[in-house]
Amino acid sequence: MADIGARLEEICAGRVLSGDAIGDDYTHDETLGGEPVRPAHVVLPEDADEVAAILKLAAETGTPVTARGSGSGLSGSAVPHPDGILVSFERMNKILEIDTVNHVAVVQPGVTLTELEEATAAVGFVYPVYPGELSASLGGNVNTNAGGMRAIKYGVTRHHVLGLQAALPTGEVIRTGGRFVKASTGYDLTQLIVGSEGTLALVTEAVLKLQPRLAHQATILVPFPDLASVMTAVPKVVGSGLGPLILEYIDALTMGAITYTHDLQLGIPDEIKEKAQAFLVVMLENNSAGRLDEDIETAGELLTELGALDVYSLPGGAARKLVEARENAFYTAKGVGADDIIDTVLPRSSLPEFFTRVLEIAQGNQTLVIGCGHAGDGNVHLAVFQKDPEVRHRVLHELFASGMALGGAISGEHGIGRGKKRHFLELEDPGKIELMRRIKQAFDPQGILNPGVLFD
Amino acid sequence: MADIGARLEEICAGRVLSGDAIGDDYTHDETLGGEPVRPAHVVLPEDADEVAAILKLAAETGTPVTARGSGSGLSGSAVPHPDGILVSFERMNKILEIDTVNHVAVVQPGVTLTELEEATAAVGFVYPVYPGELSASLGGNVNTNAGGMRAIKYGVTRHHVLGLQAALPTGEVIRTGGRFVKASTGYDLTQLIVGSEGTLALVTEAVLKLQPRLAHQATILVPFPDLASVMTAVPKVVGSGLGPLILEYIDALTMGAITYTHDLQLGIPDEIKEKAQAFLVVMLENNSAGRLDEDIETAGELLTELGALDVYSLPGGAARKLVEARENAFYTAKGVGADDIIDTVLPRSSLPEFFTRVLEIAQGNQTLVIGCGHAGDGNVHLAVFQKDPEVRHRVLHELFASGMALGGAISGEHGIGRGKKRHFLELEDPGKIELMRRIKQAFDPQGILNPGVLFD
Incomplete structure (x- = not known):
């Protein structure tokens, strides 16, 4: 060596x-x-x-x-x-350009979300993908197809990567896509590389779509008697045309953990707390403060009709803190001793049935499983507390298998990597795995890029 | 046989x-x-x-x-x-489900856009991809990654295909993606098959994302003294946050052809017509009629500041006719004897320079080239009038080469197929072509699917 x-x-x-x-x-x-x-x-x-x-x-x-x-x-x-x-x-951490005509940012892979946020804010634009961890690099985001809370309105990383420069394992540097939202010119190499977890190519530059930065945001916190009512409410809010920026569910246990850990005062009376088994966090945005007020009012009325116990308008500071705390739910889970976390995605219509199965699996294996997630996207983040690795593997296997049986996939935004590979290879259609292996081979005939990730 | x-x-x-x-x-x-x-x-x-x-x-x-x-x-x-x-x-022309909880339509490939439009309208949703030809099938749309006028707001087919069922050339039937907007679970086979022009797999079912159908639409027609001012105005409209549904440019010759062919009365006085070398068509939509009126007003003011000769609010009927006529511009071009059409896409900032090049190429080859297109997306539809196949090939080659030199790609939404293959193979990076061939090989080792399309 x-x-x-x-x-x-x-x-x-x-x-x-x-x-x-x-x-x-x-x-x-x-x-x-x-x-x-x-x-x-x-x-x-x-x-x-x-x-x-x-x-x-x-x-x-x-x-x-x-x-x-x-x-x-x-x-x-x-x-x-x-x-x-x-x-x-x-060292490849430069924002090469914020292009305000084509509405793209051209970045090197080492640029962080925080850096891109600052640069775009300065010119009235926003890169709207918002995974929890803002120290994350854009290169990492591209490779995991990072998601986050704003996917319900703007989609995930994949939907914002318009082009790439990438070095192939065969030694060529290629450019894919460009500063435009569409092309039908051969296979979409951009979309194939996004989410490939460093197994197909090394991204050396990304062209990212920006959005106009809207001036005003407002947040309501909405307690519900149970998770099922939250899940019934979610599609109605999305279908209303209000265009929510964030639509998160937080279960009562997780809410307890994050409010406690972050010392959050949300102003919910005890009598409501006692009845609330699940919360919905709804954030709206608008260029007009007046329209935003109207829309928040409309959303509140809609949610009340749909069984909300009450609707709390959160002042800016509290809303920011709650969203930050939710973003940091992973660290909260880690801090209180979670042994693993998963981020299964499934059709949101399947969430109530999935939660019933989660409870059964947890109880059947004497394991604590708590969660929160991107309710609008059907992306469920569960923290699993189980020290025994064999039992834990079984719990995860059963959780993933249940999600997949309900039309889901193993990971919504974290990726498979090494951590969930065994489950991926056990549960995914072998025909698809075989096809993916052949695609890997097409890019990387010698198998030098990230061996052991995705495949054995 | x-x-x-x-x-x-x-x-x-x-x-x-x-x-x-x-x-x-x-x-x-x-x-x-x-x-x-x-x-x-x-x-x-x-x-x-x-x-x-x-x-x-x-x-x-x-x-x-x-x-x-x-x-x-x-x-x-x-x-x-x-x-x-x-x-x-x-025969595979069934809408299998309009799922109003997950906001997806599940369709067989033979379903037409018209059929899907009717079925979604009935439940207050819309499949917002809007290529010109509404008799097109969804299977065809998926395979060409069809675009159209509403891409500026909603994106193209690719952005609405959440999952597929597809038969592989190796004989397996696979399911990719699902009724959710995101996944990070191996390579995105869905996005690889979208736009692959029938060369990788045969799509047998598609899960398509639906959007809430907003109640009101309004359209303004905005004449400009030249194409360059239209191109300067476009990014400002997009960046304003008004979220235009449609943002089309039509040059004066094309406008003449489509208004004449469709007998359109748009109420533009002769003195403006004489000065107008290019038109912008802006359509907005909103759930509230009042907000829509305000936004149209705002858009008009913005465009006037940006050099518009005037702003004409088109009544519903006239707007619909104009959009239909624009959709049918291909048939208009065909009707008046165009010999070929192209749909190059490039960064919208490059459009003014590209149009200068187009004029030079047309004049240098004694060829008539007229156009219209999706200004917001940088997607230019040009009709080429040149009977001599050799000269025509040269004109197209020069047009594509100019577009690519300005950061563009050969086709924005029509695809390469057989018609533009020679140009694709001549102009595209050989390293990318080779990689695409290896991907094709990974799917279709025997090369049975659509040989002669994309590659020789």
Whole structure:
């Protein structure tokens, strides 16, 4: 491996770490229970040509390559291979352009969501994809197809990636798509690379669609007697044409945990708290404060008709805090000792039945399972408290199998990576897995990109 | 081939046409100047299993297979192979479900846009993708990634296909995606099949995202002194947050042709007509008539500031007629003798420069090139009047090359098919073409699906 280190040094002089010089940060992402792995080398390229050169070297020597953005992933797809090269995009962190005519941002993969938020806010636009962790890099977001709370209005990362520059494992640098929302010119390589968890290509630049930044936002918190009524209400709110920006459900236990952890005062009287088994958080946005007030009123009336126990308009500060707390629900779950988390997605019509199954599975395995999630999208985040790895695997298997039987998929936005791979390979249609393997082979004939992620 | 006919008859008894029994409709799509081709057999399957059985037979015998929806395509990708099987989806024309909880329609590929429009209107929803030709089938739309006028607000077909059932050339039937807007569970096979022009799989069912149908629409017609001012105005309208449903430009010649052909009275005084070299058509929609009026007012003021010669509010009837006429611009172009049409897409910021190049290319080749298009999306529809095939090829080559040099792609929504294949193979990055070939190989190892489309 010394030889590879020296040759990496030729490509990226002074930007190669090997052996003990590799810090702990490079050995893991945020996956619960994931084992840290120290790679043979960490390399910090500064442009696409360097990335391509690294891949050529890797292909020539059969060395595994793993890409790393901010390391905030939850599925282990940025965890390196012990004999491999970790390509960290921390030096490719420039916003190349905020293009206010075509309404796109052109970014390098190491740019964080926070940085993009600041740059777009300055010119009245917004990159509306809003996963919980704002220190995440755009490169990581592209590779996991990150989602988040605003998907109900704007869609997920996939819907905002208009084009890519990417280095292929065969050593070419390609450009896909462009500064336009549509093309029918051969296969959509952009969409194939989005969500591929670093197994098909290394993204070196992304063209991201921006939206006009609307001036006003308002939030209501709506307690319901049970989860089923929340789930009945959700499609009505979406179908109303009010165009909610956020539509989150939080179950009573999770609400307790996040309000306690974040010391949130939401002004809900005890008598309502006692009856409320589930909450809906509805955020609307508008360019006109007057229209926003009217729409919030309309939403409140609609939800009251649909069985809400009450409707609380949250002042800006409290709303922001609640949304932040919800975003950090993962860390809350981690803090109170969750052993794993999942983010199954299913048709929202199937959520009530799924929750019944979740309860049965939890009770049948003496496991605590609590949750919250993107109710509008059918994306359920569950924290699983079960120390025994075998029982935990069974619980997850049963949860995923139930979700899939109800028309769902294993992950809505976290990805499969290494963490959920066993379940993916056990539960997914073998014909599809085989087809995906052949696609992987088409991109990466030598299997150097992220081996062990998605497939064995 | 007699043997294949008999074996097809075993799969689809009484639904196989061979030889002279094959009507002319099956021999072509709407591509200008395309040569009709009579296939060996036409087969009309009724379900996915029959489609899979046809593909198994084709794979076994090495027989080319072409899929056909309504035959309204403009790139020749539904034109059969002379020794091949044409799979016509006319019997798979059922709307399986309009799901008002998950807000999706589940359709067979032979359902037309008109049929889906009626079914969704009945329950207050809309499938918002709106290509010109409403007799088009959804299967065809999925395979070409059809676009249309409303892409500026809602995106194109790709953005509304949440899941597919498809028969693979290897004989399996797979399901991809589902009744949810996001998943990060392996490669996105749905998005790979969308726009693949029948070369990767045969779509047997599609899950399509619906939107709430807003109650009111209003349209303004805005003349400008030149195309450059239209192009400057477009990003301002999009960036305003008014969320236009339609934002079309029509040049003066095309406007003349469509108003004349459709006998449209738009109430524009002669003095304005004389000065107007380009028109912008802006349609807005809203659930509230009052808000719509306000927004139209705001849009008018904004466009006046941006150099519009005047702003004409079109009454419902006239607006509908104008939009219909614009939709039918292809048939108008065909009617007045256009020899080919293209639908290049490019960053909208590049449009003014592109139009200068178009003029130069047209003049340099003594060719008439007129156009209209989806200004918000940078998608330019040009009709080319040039009888000489060699000169015409050169003109198209130069147009595409100019568009690509400005950051564009050959086709925004019509596809490559057979009609634009030569240009695609001449102009596209060979590394990308090679990668696409390997992806094709991953799906279709024997190359039975639509040989001659996209690749040679």
